[in-house]
Amino acid sequence: xxxxxxxxxxxxxxxxxxxxxxxxxxxxxxxxxxxxxxxxxxxxxxxxxxxxxxxxxxxxxxxxxxxxxxxxxxxxxxxxxxxxxxxxxxxxxxxxxxxxxxxxxxxxxxxxxxxxxxxxxxxxxxxxxxxxxxxxxxxxxxxxxxxxxxxxxxxxxxxxxxxxxxxxxxxxxxxxxxxxxxxxxxxxxxxxxxxxxxxxxxxxxxxxxxxxxxxxxxxxxxxxxxxxxxxxxxxxxxxxxxxxxxxxxxxxxxxxxxxxxxxxxxxxxxxxxxxxxxxxxxxxxxxxxxxxxxxxxxxxxxxxxxxxxxxxxxxxxxxxxxxxxxxxxxxxxxxxxxxxxxxxxxxxxxxxxxxxxxxxxxxxxxxxxxxxxxxxxxxxxxxxxxxxxxxxxxxxxxxxxxxxxxxxxxxxxxxxxxxxxxxxxxxxxxxxxxxxxxxxxxxxxxxxxxxxxxxxxxxxxxxxxx
Amino acid sequence: xxxxxxxxxxxxxxxxxxxxxxxxxxxxxxxxxxxxxxxxxxxxxxxxxxxxxxxxxxxxxxxxxxxxxxxxxxxxxxxxxxxxxxxxxxxxxxxxxxxxxxxxxxxxxxxxxxxxxxxxxxxxxxxxxxxxxxxxxxxxxxxxxxxxxxxxxxxxxxxxxxxxxxxxxxxxxxxxxxxxxxxxxxxxxxxxxxxxxxxxxxxxxxxxxxxxxxxxxxxxxxxxxxxxxxxxxxxxxxxxxxxxxxxxxxxxxxxxxxxxxxxxxxxxxxxxxxxxxxxxxxxxxxxxxxxxxxxxxxxxxxxxxxxxxxxxxxxxxxxxxxxxxxxxxxxxxxxxxxxxxxxxxxxxxxxxxxxxxxxxxxxxxxxxxxxxxxxxxxxxxxxxxxxxxxxxxxxxxxxxxxxxxxxxxxxxxxxxxxxxxxxxxxxxxxxxxxxxxxxxxxxxxxxxxxxxxxxxxxxxxxxxxx
Numbered sequence: 001x002x003x004x005x006x007x008x009x010x011x012x013x014x015x016x017x018x019x020x021x022x023x024x025x026x027x028x029x030x031x032x033x034x035x036x037x038x039x040x041x042x043x044x045x046x047x048x049x050x051x052x053x054x055x056x057x058x059x060x061x062x063x064x065x066x067x068x069x070x071x072x073x074x075x076x077x078x079x080x081x082x083x084x085x086x087x088x089x090x091x092x093x094x095x096x097x098x099x100x101x102x103x104x105x106x107x108x109x110x111x112x113x114x115x116x117x118x119x120x121x122x123x124x125x126x127x128x129x130x131x132x133x134x135x136x137x138x139x140x141x142x143x144x145x146x147x148x149x150x151x152x153x154x155x156x157x158x159x160x161x162x163x164x165x166x167x168x169x170x171x172x173x174x175x176x177x178x179x180x181x182x183x184x185x186x187x188x189x190x191x192x193x194x195x196x197x198x199x200x201x202x203x204x205x206x207x208x209x210x211x212x213x214x215x216x217x218x219x220x221x222x223x224x225x226x227x228x229x230x231x232x233x234x235x236x237x238x239x240x241x242x243x244x245x246x247x248x249x250x251x252x253x254x255x256x257x258x259x260x261x262x263x264x265x266x267x268x269x270x271x272x273x274x275x276x277x278x279x280x281x282x283x284x285x286x287x288x289x290x291x292x293x294x295x296x297x298x299x300x301x302x303x304x305x306x307x308x309x310x311x312x313x314x315x316x317x318x319x320x321x322x323x324x325x326x327x328x329x330x331x332x333x334x335x336x337x338x339x340x341x342x343x344x345x346x347x348x349x350x351x352x353x354x355x356x357x358x359x360x361x362x363x364x365x366x367x368x369x370x371x372x373x374x375x376x377x378x379x380x381x382x383x384x385x386x387x388x389x390x391x392x393x394x395x396x397x398x399x400x401x402x403x404x405x406x407x408x409x410x411x412x413x414x415x416x417x418x419x420x421x422x423x424x425x426x427x428x429x430x431x432x433x434x435x436x437x438x439x440x441x442x443x444x445x446x447x448x449x450x451x452x453x454x455x456x457x458x459x460x461x462x463x464x465x466x
Numbered sequence: 467x468x469x470x471x472x473x474x475x476x477x478x479x480x481x482x483x484x485x486x487x488x489x490x491x492x493x494x495x496x497x498x499x500x501x502x503x504x505x506x507x508x509x510x511x512x513x514x515x516x517x518x519x520x521x522x523x524x525x526x527x528x529x530x531x532x533x534x535x536x537x538x539x540x541x542x543x544x545x546x547x548x549x550x551x552x553x554x555x556x557x558x559x560x561x562x563x564x565x566x567x568x569x570x571x572x573x574x575x576x577x578x579x580x581x582x583x584x585x586x587x588x589x590x591x592x593x594x595x596x597x598x599x600x601x602x603x604x605x606x607x608x609x610x611x612x613x614x615x616x617x618x619x620x621x622x623x624x625x626x627x628x629x630x631x632x633x634x635x636x637x638x639x640x641x642x643x644x645x646x647x648x649x650x651x652x653x654x655x656x657x658x659x660x661x662x663x664x665x666x667x668x669x670x671x672x673x674x675x676x677x678x679x680x681x682x683x684x685x686x687x688x689x690x691x692x693x694x695x696x697x698x699x700x701x702x703x704x705x706x707x708x709x710x711x712x713x714x715x716x717x718x719x720x721x722x723x724x725x726x727x728x729x730x731x732x733x734x735x736x737x738x739x740x741x742x743x744x745x746x747x748x749x750x751x752x753x754x755x756x757x758x759x760x761x762x763x764x765x766x767x768x769x770x771x772x773x774x775x776x777x778x779x780x781x782x783x784x785x786x787x788x789x790x791x792x793x794x795x796x797x798x799x800x801x802x803x804x805x806x807x808x809x810x811x812x813x814x815x816x817x818x819x820x821x822x823x824x825x826x827x828x829x830x831x832x833x834x835x836x837x838x839x840x841x842x843x844x845x846x847x848x849x850x851x852x853x854x855x856x857x858x859x860x861x862x863x864x865x866x867x868x869x870x871x872x873x874x875x876x877x878x879x880x881x882x883x884x885x886x887x888x889x890x891x892x893x894x895x896x897x898x899x900x901x902x903x904x905x906x907x908x909x910x911x912x913x914x915x916x917x918x919x920x921x922x923x924x925x926x927x928x929x930x931x932x
Binding site: 185 | 485487557651677678679681690694695700707708740747748749757768771772782783785786792822825869896898901
């Protein structure tokens with residue numbers, strides 16, 4: 001049956017360690033793209049693996065980017081053409097990070113399927129593929145032409161995809177009427193449609209001192225330690241109360257409108273269950289509107305970690321010679337990544353200069369992804385609302401997404417077509433975390449929504465709204 | 467010959483990954499102690515593997531400590547008895563840290579033997595063993611009784627050794643006349659004797675927030691991030707110019723005397739070659755006396771790294787749930803580790819409280835090792851100077867050591883006997899760093915010094931200075 005077939009693909013896909021941020025996993029990532037293409041070929045799609053060139057690494061070396069998979073099911077000029085975007089690369093995951101199960105072995109526990117990429121974004125991609133398979137299994141003609149564009153670099157900033165979309169604007173994308181993205185989650189147990197995402201500027205701040213690590217007993221007190229310098233500059237990014245201290249960042253943010261404030265008031269969101277889910281007693285804001293606003297439409301700074309310092313368990317008395325902090329700033333309208341890059345780089349260099357350290361600071365922006373915002377009154381969203389209502393028997397919440405789907409903005413800018421984000425997956429799926437999962441119920445329900453959405457499109461088309 | 471035999475032991479010893487800070491390597495560490503005992507047994511020593519009990523881990527579990535090896539060569543009551551202390555555990559090392567060769571495969575490059583533990587402290591222990599073997603090979607009677615006490619927890623604070631020394635004060639240590647430690651290095655190419663070491667208080671500062679790692683896009687801005695809190699408190703430990711900011715620490719330090727100042731002035735030390743060796747353009751202090759004073763007799767703070775945050779290459783958009791900073795404060799007269807523990811813990815909690823964070827801070831002192839200081843006019847040091855003079859044809863520098871040999875202080879306090887530190891190894895041996903090494907020339911020279919030192923002792927004994 002379809003369900004078993006889908007799970008077989010799910011197991012196969014999750015088993016491939018397609019971590020796009022780890023250059024050593026690049027062969028796995030190439031294999032993931034080939035596996036995806038082969039799945040679509042076997043379903044009778046017209047499939048291409050599009051070469052998008054090479055990636056330049058910080059050390060100056062180059063590495064082949066994973067090819068982008070495009071597929072076409074149906075070319076009837078009398079039908080609308082929908083294009084589903086997804087990605088099959090994943091965030092890093094290791095069993096020792098605290099997973100209860102092997103992150104690369106899809107494991108069923110009480111109806112939840114655990115594995116890296118289960119929710120972000122392998123299952124959603126498969127759900128759309130299953131919607132097409134469902135029509136095929138029922139020998140029903142697809143009510144629309146369906147295209148897929150599936151990439152393998154989303155988790156590190158969709159390198160090369162912008163150029164590919166631009167290059168194929170007048171070919172693959174020329175007959176596309178709208179674009180569907182299912183790379184986000186619901187806010188509660190209530191299904192949702194997403195109309196905005198934050199962008200992301202991801203920085204490396206490297207401080208380099210001695211030519212190699214030093215014994216902290218022998219050298220401590222005589223050298224100016226890179227780690228002390230790095231901590232000093234990181235501590236100037238954001239205040240304890242969440243205020244970004246980099247000049248210019250807060251000033252660029254679009255003010256919260258009364259309309260937005262009212263809309264946030266009505267969204268189903270339980271602060272206590274949210275706190276309980278993440279296991280904290282207190283959040284940065286104690287009321288719903290402030291919290292949702294800072295989740296979706298204000299920037300923030302997160303420091304992810306430091307490469308090059310001692311990070312294992314136990315004690316090591318080392319002065320690390322070169323340490324690189326990884327931090328990111330979420331982007332919202334009307335911030336501009338190029339401007340943020342300059343603001344952050346200038347600020348850190350000025351803060352560092354005050355330390356009068358002989359060490360060398362290098363600031364690099366490795367991801368610069370813009371935010372995206374849609375019009376919730378667009379017919380696409382009306383069709384989405386109707387499909388959710390039909391399958392789940394309730395109206396979806398209209399929400400935004402704190403995370404980043406960098407390509408939404410590009411699709412909109414390059415193709416001029418509208419985009420809808422149809423999330424799949426519970427609010428507790430644990431994207432990017434330990435024990436990421438996708439529930440069977442959500443996955444099956446979403447396959448139905450996908451099918452009904454395309455039907456809905458046909459119905460609406462007949463009433464001639466476009 | 468002896469040299470080949472020594473190298474064979476060296477290779478065998480370095481090949482054992484006796485990392486005492488990594489609980490997963492404990493079986494290797496037990497094997498290292500057994501290998502050491504077996505070497506001494508085969509030489510005809512009376513050898514014991516002394517059980518020193520268990521270690522309590524931060525998670526509450528217990529783990530057997532590596533046994534301490536004691537060995538006795540000769541029990542003639544008419545001879546003096548010298549006791550050589552050393553350790554055969556090592557600091558962590560991984561090829562990917564930047565080693566040019568496998569750290570656990572002793573590799574000869576141009577007369578230097580590269581490997582973790584080559585200089586700290588496996589070769590020096592073997593050099594003393596070779597001194598005994600040299601007498602045996604020449605069928606010469608040892609001029610003194612020689613004892614060995616060799617431990618496997620030095621790099622993590624010599625857990626259990628204090629109690630063992632106290633327990634055996636009236637047995638194994640009752641006839642010991644003086645103690646020799648060779649667990650440090652020269653300051654230049656000139657041989658040296660060491661008369662002081664810094665102690666070390668090693669801290670874990672853990673900040674715990676959410677119950678698991680979170681996606682920084684989805685949750686960034688809503689949670690109070692443990693990493694931000696941790697960076698905030700780490701940044702209050704030490705100023706950019708090296709001033710310790712923890713109240714009470716600097717006040718406890720014994721002032722620098724005019725005599726010391728003068729002595730430091732006369733020590734052979736080339737600032738430029740020191741800078742060049744470590745690859746920096748500027749040190750914390752620009753004159754020799756200040757630099758030596760901050761290397762040897764002033765405290766400092768080093769932040770070694772953070773456990774629990776993202777530390778790999780690449781980019782990961784994670785909010786780490788629990789992060790643990792590792793930092794240490796070098797101890798000098800008249801600091802007291804128990805007082806330092808209280809000062810640091812109180813200070814960090816007070817700084818943390820000002821942040822009004824809901825996260826939990828836990829400060830633990832995992833190592834609390836006292837400094838040690840000897841009288842350079844003692845006959846032991848006169849004998850050491852004479853032995854060095856005889857082998858290397860130059861007077862040794864009298865130096866202190868920035869690193870820690872925790873047990874020196876205990877030996878002195880418990881046995882009441884005098885201690886001499888006879889360093890072996892170049893100033894560029896890279897202890898605790900990548901590419902640690904020991905030169906053949908230094909190792910051979912030191913074996914001769916060891917032999918002559920014991921002879922010297924006999925000579926001095928005949929002139930009746932004690």
